[in-house]
Amino acid sequence: MSEARKREARQKFLLGGLVVRAGLAEADRAFLFGALIEASGFVAGSDHHERLKAIGLEAFRQRPMEDLQVPDQVDGGRP
Numbered sequence: 461m462s463e464a465r466k467r468e469a470r471q472k473f474l475l476g477g478l479v480v481r482a483g484l485a486e487a488d489r490a491f492l493f494g495a496l497i498e499a500s501g502f503v504a505g506s507d508h509h510e511r512l513k514a515i516g517l518e519a520f521r522q523r524p525m526e527d528l529q530v531p532d533q534v535d536g537g538r539p
Contacts, residue, residue: 481519 461469479485484492502509 481523 479487479492499512502512
């Protein structure tokens with residue numbers, strides 16, 4: 461497997477882990493996809509974006525994932 465494919469597979473694995481941690485593993489896939497599409501429309505720095513980011517940062521601080529560092533305030537944990 462190429463390095464690019466390994467990185468892509470790891471990214472998908474980590475994103476799936478976030479879905480599970482958010483309690484959405486059993487959620488309807490169409491609902492989940494719709495929520496992500498709507499969230500993708502939030503402009504970085506907007507009130508909606510900052511509110512959701514703050515919720516995520518607090519959740520990471522309370523229970524960090526074993527293989528991820530707690531995201532910092534600047535990039536929100538982007539790879």
